[in-house]
Amino acid sequence: MTIYHDPRDPVDETDTGARSDEFVPETDAALRSALEDVQLPATVDEVTDQLIEPAQPPIDTWADVHEQLHRTRLPSLDDAGHIEFDEFRGIVERTDPRADEGRPFSPAVVGTVSVVVLLVLLALISVSIVTAFTVTVITTTVVIWLVPSFV
Structure with a gap:
């Protein structure tokens, strides 16, 4: 009006x-x-x-x-x-009083935790790959040293 x-x-x-x-x-x-x-x-x-x-x-x-x-x-x-x-x-x-219900953590906290978990998983996978590579190199080296002596 x-x-x-x-x-x-x-x-x-x-x-x-x-x-x-x-x-x-x-x-x-x-x-x-x-x-x-x-x-x-x-x-x-x-x-x-x-x-x-x-x-x-x-x-x-x-x-x-x-x-x-x-x-x-x-x-x-x-x-x-x-x-x-x-x-x-x-x-x-x-106002929506339920706007924050159901969200125990803020998006910033969830994002930070996600990045930390991702970095830990990346570190564990990297350690596993390095360990597998090291075992392969050592095994190959031992086999190369020992096999010619048996032949």
């Missing part, structure tokens, strides 16, 4: 906060609880509509609620990690 404001119209700044305060929950916990009733992802407009329903306040009150959500309340919930809020697009999404 686009809100137009004519700069020639007088604006009463004294009751702006009072109008929006009755619709916006006072605490972050109460706002998070109110967001549970909203189908997310949602726009700030949809969140504002959900908070204001079923009242039919003036459009200025709706705009005040929208502005308070967009400028302060939703960014603070985003900073705290309770939601994901894209200020540019005006989209509110839930």
Whole structure:
């Protein structure tokens, strides 16, 4: 919803906060609880509509609620990690609490361990090849020394 404001119209700044305060929950916990009733992802407009329903306040009150959500309340919930809020697009999404579940180790740790295991295997294979080569050389040398003496 686009809100137009004519700069020639007088604006009463004294009751702006009072109008929006009755619709916006006072605490972050109460706002998070109110967001549970909203189908997310949602726009700030949809969140504002959900908070204001079923009242039919003036459009200025709706705009005040929208502005308070967009400028302060939703960014603070985003900073705290309770939601994901894209200020540019005006989209509110839930954070995924299960994002790190199932991953006991970070990708960096897994990569480091994989490289170490690979190097150990390479060393073991190299030692095995060197041992086989050494045994072959020694065996060949002994056979060459001993066989001509039997012939």
